[in-house]
Amino acid sequence: MGERKGTNKYYPPDYDPKYGGLNKFLGTHALRERARKIDKGIIIIRFEMPYNIWCEGCKNHIGMGVRYNAEKTKVGMYYTTPVYEFKMKCHLCDNHFVIRADPANLDYVIQSGARRQENRWDPTQNGQVVPETKETQKRLFDDQMYKLEHGTQDKNVSESVKPQLVKLFNRNEDAWADCYTANQKLRAQFRKQNCEIKAQKAKDGLLLKKSSLDIPLLEEKEEDKKMAHLLAMKPIRSVEENLEERRKMLLSESSLPTSNFSRKKESNAVKYLKSDRLSLGIVKKIVTEKDNVPKSSTELNTKDCAKRKISDCDTTTENKIIKTSLVGDYGSSDSD
Known part of the structure:
Protein backbone atom coordinates (compact mmCIF):
# COMPACT_ATOMS: atom_id res chain seq x y z
CA MET A 1 0.00 0.00 0.00
CA GLY A 2 2.98 2.32 0.39
CA GLU A 3 3.42 2.58 -3.37
CA ARG A 4 -0.14 3.84 -3.85
CA LYS A 5 0.33 6.82 -1.56
CA GLY A 6 2.55 8.54 -4.10
CA THR A 7 0.17 8.01 -6.99
CA ASN A 8 -3.14 9.08 -5.43
CA LYS A 9 -5.13 12.02 -6.76
CA TYR A 10 -5.55 13.86 -3.49
CA TYR A 11 -3.73 17.15 -3.13
CA PRO A 12 -3.92 19.01 0.17
CA PRO A 13 -5.19 22.63 0.21
CA ASP A 14 -1.72 24.03 0.97
CA TYR A 15 -0.12 22.24 -2.00
CA ASP A 16 2.14 24.47 -4.08
CA PRO A 17 2.97 23.33 -7.67
CA LYS A 18 6.32 25.11 -7.39
CA TYR A 19 7.70 22.09 -5.51
CA GLY A 20 7.45 20.05 -8.73
CA GLY A 21 5.42 17.14 -7.36
CA LEU A 22 3.44 15.81 -4.45
CA ASN A 23 6.28 13.63 -3.16
CA LYS A 24 8.66 16.56 -3.06
CA PHE A 25 6.02 18.69 -1.41
CA LEU A 26 5.48 16.04 1.33
CA GLY A 27 9.22 15.28 1.57
CA THR A 28 8.78 11.58 0.93
CA HIS A 29 9.95 9.04 -1.64
CA ALA A 30 7.67 7.15 -3.97
CA LEU A 31 8.88 3.85 -2.46
CA ARG A 32 8.30 5.05 1.11
CA GLU A 33 9.98 2.61 3.53
CA ARG A 34 11.78 0.80 0.73
CA ALA A 35 13.86 3.92 0.12
CA ARG A 36 14.88 4.55 3.74
CA LYS A 37 18.56 3.86 2.80
CA ILE A 38 18.53 5.70 -0.48
CA ASP A 39 21.16 8.13 0.80
CA LYS A 40 23.59 5.18 1.01
CA GLY A 41 22.78 4.00 -2.48
CA ILE A 42 20.59 1.15 -1.20
CA ILE A 43 16.99 0.45 -2.06
CA ILE A 44 14.78 -2.40 -0.84
CA ILE A 45 13.37 -4.65 -3.56
CA ARG A 46 11.63 -8.01 -3.75
CA PHE A 47 14.28 -10.54 -4.71
CA GLU A 48 13.38 -14.04 -5.90
CA MET A 49 15.86 -16.85 -5.21
CA PRO A 50 17.32 -17.90 -8.60
CA TYR A 51 18.25 -21.46 -7.52
CA ASN A 52 18.25 -23.81 -4.54
CA ILE A 53 20.65 -22.91 -1.73
CA TRP A 54 21.70 -24.10 1.74
CA CYS A 55 21.79 -21.51 4.52
CA GLU A 56 25.10 -21.62 6.41
CA GLY A 57 23.49 -20.26 9.57
CA CYS A 58 20.72 -22.81 10.22
CA LYS A 59 21.80 -25.40 7.60
CA ASN A 60 18.27 -25.43 6.15
CA HIS A 61 17.33 -25.75 2.51
CA ILE A 62 15.85 -22.74 0.72
CA GLY A 63 14.15 -23.53 -2.54
CA MET A 64 14.26 -21.67 -5.81
CA GLY A 65 11.57 -19.00 -6.09
CA VAL A 66 11.43 -17.98 -2.42
CA ARG A 67 11.12 -14.19 -2.18
CA TYR A 68 12.89 -11.83 0.21
CA ASN A 69 13.15 -8.12 0.89
CA ALA A 70 16.70 -7.56 -0.31
CA GLU A 71 18.97 -4.53 -0.17
CA LYS A 72 20.01 -3.75 -3.72
CA THR A 73 23.39 -2.04 -4.19
CA LYS A 74 25.37 -1.18 -7.29
CA VAL A 75 28.93 -2.50 -6.91
CA GLY A 76 30.44 -2.17 -10.39
CA MET A 77 30.03 -2.33 -14.13
CA TYR A 78 30.46 -5.06 -16.73
CA TYR A 79 31.12 -3.00 -19.82
CA THR A 80 27.90 -0.96 -19.96
CA THR A 81 25.85 -3.30 -17.73
CA PRO A 82 25.68 -2.45 -14.00
CA VAL A 83 26.53 -5.19 -11.52
CA TYR A 84 24.19 -5.32 -8.52
CA GLU A 85 24.56 -6.99 -5.16
CA PHE A 86 21.63 -8.23 -3.05
CA LYS A 87 21.74 -8.70 0.71
CA MET A 88 18.87 -10.45 2.50
CA LYS A 89 18.11 -12.13 5.80
CA CYS A 90 17.17 -15.81 6.11
CA HIS A 91 13.54 -16.29 7.19
CA LEU A 92 14.53 -19.27 9.39
CA CYS A 93 17.41 -17.71 11.35
CA ASP A 94 19.36 -14.46 11.81
CA ASN A 95 21.91 -15.24 9.11
CA HIS A 96 22.38 -12.86 6.16
CA PHE A 97 23.56 -13.97 2.75
CA VAL A 98 24.80 -11.88 -0.15
CA ILE A 99 24.21 -12.71 -3.82
CA ARG A 100 25.79 -10.81 -6.71
CA ALA A 101 24.71 -10.68 -10.33
CA ASP A 102 27.08 -12.11 -12.96
CA PRO A 103 26.20 -10.56 -16.34
CA ALA A 104 29.16 -12.25 -18.06
CA ASN A 105 27.71 -15.75 -17.47
CA LEU A 106 24.05 -14.74 -17.17
CA ASP A 107 23.96 -16.10 -13.63
CA TYR A 108 24.07 -15.17 -9.93
CA VAL A 109 27.04 -15.84 -7.63
CA ILE A 110 26.78 -16.34 -3.86
CA GLN A 111 29.28 -14.12 -2.04
CA SER A 112 28.70 -15.15 1.58
CA GLY A 113 26.22 -16.69 4.01
CA ALA A 114 25.02 -19.59 1.84
CA ARG A 115 26.12 -22.23 -0.62
CA ARG A 116 24.53 -23.37 -3.82
CA GLN A 117 22.91 -26.76 -4.27
CA GLU A 118 24.71 -28.17 -7.27
CA ASN A 119 22.23 -29.35 -9.87
CA ARG A 120 24.28 -28.31 -12.90
CA TRP A 121 25.60 -30.70 -15.51
CA ASP A 122 26.92 -30.75 -19.03
CA PRO A 123 23.91 -30.96 -21.37
CA THR A 124 25.98 -32.68 -24.05
CA GLN A 125 26.49 -35.69 -21.74
CA ASN A 126 22.74 -36.16 -21.35
CA GLY A 127 21.95 -35.94 -25.02
CA GLN A 128 20.20 -32.60 -24.69
CA VAL A 129 19.94 -30.01 -27.42
CA VAL A 130 22.61 -27.38 -26.83
CA PRO A 131 22.09 -23.96 -28.37
CA GLU A 132 24.75 -22.84 -30.77
CA THR A 133 27.30 -20.27 -29.70
CA ALA A 175 3.58 -48.22 -18.93
CA TRP A 176 0.69 -45.83 -19.49
CA ALA A 177 -1.50 -47.80 -21.85
CA ASP A 178 -3.84 -48.48 -18.92
CA CYS A 179 -3.75 -45.33 -16.79
CA TYR A 180 -6.02 -46.78 -14.11
CA THR A 181 -3.78 -49.81 -13.51
CA ALA A 182 -0.65 -47.70 -13.47
CA ASN A 183 -2.18 -45.27 -11.01
CA GLN A 184 -3.42 -48.15 -8.86
CA LYS A 185 0.08 -49.67 -8.65
CA LEU A 186 1.59 -46.31 -7.79
CA ARG A 187 -0.94 -45.65 -5.03
CA ALA A 188 -0.37 -49.14 -3.60
CA GLN A 189 3.35 -48.45 -3.45
CA PHE A 190 2.75 -45.15 -1.68
CA ARG A 191 0.42 -46.80 0.84
CA LYS A 192 3.06 -49.42 1.64
CA GLN A 193 5.68 -46.74 2.18
CA ASN A 194 3.33 -44.76 4.42
CA CYS A 195 2.62 -47.84 6.54
CA GLU A 196 6.34 -48.47 6.97
CA ILE A 197 6.93 -44.84 7.93
CA LYS A 198 4.10 -44.91 10.49
CA ALA A 199 5.38 -48.15 12.01
CA GLN A 200 8.89 -46.73 12.29
CA LYS A 201 7.54 -43.53 13.89
CA ALA A 202 5.59 -45.57 16.44
CA LYS A 203 8.70 -47.60 17.25
CA ASP A 204 10.79 -44.45 17.62
CA GLY A 205 8.10 -42.89 19.81
CA LEU A 206 8.18 -45.83 22.22
CA LEU A 207 11.97 -45.68 22.39
CA LEU A 208 11.96 -41.92 23.04
CA LYS A 209 9.26 -42.30 25.69
CA LYS A 210 11.24 -45.06 27.39
CA SER A 211 14.42 -42.96 27.37
CA SER A 212 12.62 -39.67 28.24
CA LEU A 213 14.11 -37.96 25.22
CA ASP A 214 12.74 -35.46 22.75
CA ILE A 215 15.13 -35.62 19.82
CA PRO A 216 14.70 -36.75 16.20
CA LEU A 217 16.05 -40.25 15.60
CA LEU A 218 18.05 -41.06 12.49
CA GLU A 219 17.76 -44.21 10.43
CA GLU A 220 19.39 -47.23 12.02
CA LYS A 221 22.47 -48.57 10.23
CA GLU A 222 24.45 -51.79 10.47
CA GLU A 223 27.57 -49.95 11.66
CA ASP A 224 25.59 -48.45 14.55
CA LYS A 225 24.39 -51.91 15.61
CA LYS A 226 27.94 -53.26 15.67
CA MET A 227 29.23 -50.30 17.66
CA ALA A 228 26.40 -50.54 20.19
CA HIS A 229 27.05 -54.27 20.59
CA LEU A 230 30.74 -53.64 21.28
CA LEU A 231 29.95 -50.90 23.80
CA ALA A 232 27.40 -53.09 25.61
CA MET A 233 29.95 -55.90 26.20
CA LYS A 234 31.85 -53.87 28.84
CA PRO A 235 35.05 -55.98 29.05
CA ILE A 236 36.41 -56.47 32.60
CA ARG A 237 40.04 -57.10 31.66
CA SER A 238 42.24 -55.21 29.30
CA VAL A 239 43.73 -56.54 26.08
CA GLU A 240 47.15 -57.03 27.68
CA GLU A 241 45.65 -59.15 30.45
CA ASN A 242 43.79 -61.31 27.96
CA LEU A 243 46.98 -61.85 25.95
CA GLU A 244 48.93 -62.79 29.09
CA GLU A 245 46.29 -65.33 30.10
CA ARG A 246 46.26 -66.82 26.61
CA ARG A 247 50.08 -67.09 26.67
CA LYS A 248 50.02 -68.95 29.99
CA MET A 249 47.35 -71.33 28.68
CA LEU A 250 49.43 -72.15 25.62
CA LEU A 251 52.53 -72.79 27.75
CA SER A 252 50.64 -75.09 30.09
CA GLU A 253 49.20 -77.21 27.29
CA SER A 254 51.05 -80.38 26.25
CA SER A 255 52.59 -80.83 22.83
CA LEU A 256 51.43 -84.48 22.65
CA PRO A 257 48.15 -85.44 20.95
CA THR A 258 45.19 -84.96 23.21
CA SER A 259 43.54 -88.25 22.18
CA ASN A 260 46.23 -90.48 23.90
CA PHE A 261 47.22 -88.12 26.71
CA SER A 262 45.81 -87.69 30.20
CA ARG A 263 46.82 -86.26 33.57
CA LYS A 264 47.42 -89.76 34.88
CA LYS A 265 49.88 -90.50 32.10
CA GLU A 266 51.60 -87.19 32.70
CA SER A 267 52.14 -87.94 36.39
CA ASN A 268 53.39 -91.42 35.48
CA ALA A 269 55.93 -89.92 33.05
CA VAL A 270 57.13 -87.42 35.65
CA LYS A 271 57.62 -90.25 38.18
CA TYR A 272 59.77 -92.21 35.71
CA LEU A 273 61.85 -89.18 34.80
CA LYS A 274 62.65 -88.53 38.45
CA SER A 275 63.66 -92.17 39.15
CA ASP A 276 67.21 -93.65 38.98
CA ARG A 277 69.05 -95.04 35.93
CA LEU A 278 67.94 -98.63 36.46
CA SER A 279 64.25 -97.75 36.22
CA LEU A 280 64.89 -95.66 33.08
CA GLY A 281 65.60 -98.81 31.04
CA ILE A 282 69.27 -99.64 31.72
CA VAL A 283 69.58 -103.44 31.63
CA LYS A 284 71.88 -105.30 34.05
CA LYS A 285 72.42 -109.06 34.10
CA ILE A 286 72.34 -110.53 37.57
CA VAL A 287 73.54 -114.04 36.64
CA THR A 288 75.54 -114.62 33.46
CA GLU A 289 75.50 -117.73 31.33
CA LYS A 290 79.10 -118.63 32.30
CA ASP A 291 78.09 -119.15 35.89
CA ASN A 292 76.70 -122.69 35.63
CA VAL A 293 76.46 -123.14 39.33
CA PRO A 294 73.38 -121.50 40.77
CA LYS A 295 73.87 -119.50 43.85
CA SER A 296 72.00 -120.50 46.92
CA SER A 297 69.86 -118.30 48.91
CA THR A 298 72.57 -117.96 51.54
CA GLU A 299 75.11 -116.67 49.07
CA LEU A 300 72.77 -113.92 47.94
CA ASN A 301 72.92 -111.99 51.08
CA THR A 302 71.52 -108.63 51.78
CA LYS A 303 74.79 -106.90 50.86
CA ASP A 304 74.64 -108.17 47.26
CA CYS A 305 71.07 -107.09 46.92
CA ALA A 306 71.85 -103.66 48.24
CA LYS A 307 74.90 -103.42 45.96
CA ARG A 308 72.91 -104.26 42.84
CA LYS A 309 69.90 -102.19 43.97
CA ILE A 310 67.49 -105.08 43.67
CA SER A 311 64.48 -105.05 45.92
CA ASP A 312 63.41 -108.67 45.23
CA CYS A 313 66.06 -111.38 44.66
CA ASP A 314 64.81 -114.67 43.22
CA THR A 315 67.21 -117.58 43.97
CA THR A 316 65.46 -120.11 41.75
CA THR A 317 66.09 -118.22 38.51
CA GLU A 318 69.43 -118.84 36.83
CA ASN A 319 69.43 -115.93 34.44
CA LYS A 320 67.50 -112.92 35.72
CA ILE A 321 67.35 -109.67 33.72
CA ILE A 322 65.64 -106.57 35.07
CA LYS A 323 64.12 -104.40 32.32
CA THR A 324 61.93 -101.34 32.43
CA SER A 325 60.23 -99.76 29.47
CA LEU A 326 59.47 -96.08 29.80
CA VAL A 327 57.65 -95.91 26.47
CA GLY A 328 55.48 -98.91 27.20
CA ASP A 329 54.60 -97.78 30.69
CA TYR A 330 54.00 -94.21 29.49
CA GLY A 331 51.71 -95.31 26.67
CA SER A 332 49.67 -97.72 28.78
CA SER A 333 46.59 -96.69 30.62
CA ASP A 334 47.52 -98.41 33.90
CA SER A 335 49.64 -96.65 36.44
CA ASP A 336 51.65 -99.75 37.52
Missing part, protein backbone atom coordinates in the same frame (compact mmCIF):
# COMPACT_ATOMS: atom_id res chain seq x y z
CA LYS A 134 27.52 -16.87 -31.34
CA GLU A 135 30.67 -17.85 -33.22
CA THR A 136 28.94 -20.92 -34.66
CA GLN A 137 25.85 -18.94 -35.60
CA LYS A 138 27.95 -16.31 -37.34
CA ARG A 139 29.88 -18.95 -39.25
CA LEU A 140 26.65 -20.71 -40.27
CA PHE A 141 25.40 -17.43 -41.66
CA ASP A 142 28.57 -16.58 -43.61
CA ASP A 143 30.02 -19.97 -44.66
CA GLN A 144 27.68 -22.08 -46.79
CA MET A 145 30.06 -25.05 -46.87
CA TYR A 146 30.25 -25.10 -43.07
CA LYS A 147 26.46 -24.85 -42.95
CA LEU A 148 26.20 -27.92 -45.19
CA GLU A 149 28.68 -29.90 -43.09
CA HIS A 150 26.92 -28.86 -39.89
CA GLY A 151 23.57 -29.97 -41.28
CA THR A 152 25.02 -33.36 -42.27
CA GLN A 153 26.36 -33.86 -38.75
CA ASP A 154 22.96 -33.03 -37.27
CA LYS A 155 21.31 -35.61 -39.52
CA ASN A 156 23.80 -38.28 -38.48
CA VAL A 157 23.16 -37.53 -34.81
CA SER A 158 19.40 -37.74 -35.31
CA GLU A 159 19.73 -41.08 -37.09
CA SER A 160 21.93 -42.49 -34.30
CA VAL A 161 19.47 -41.59 -31.52
CA LYS A 162 16.37 -42.89 -33.30
CA PRO A 163 16.57 -46.43 -31.75
CA GLN A 164 16.73 -44.93 -28.26
CA LEU A 165 13.77 -42.68 -28.97
CA VAL A 166 11.76 -45.64 -30.24
CA LYS A 167 12.56 -47.64 -27.08
CA LEU A 168 11.52 -44.75 -24.85
CA PHE A 169 8.31 -44.28 -26.80
CA ASN A 170 7.42 -47.98 -26.57
CA ARG A 171 8.18 -48.08 -22.88
CA ASN A 172 6.00 -45.06 -22.27
CA GLU A 173 3.17 -46.63 -24.23
CA ASP A 174 3.44 -49.92 -22.32
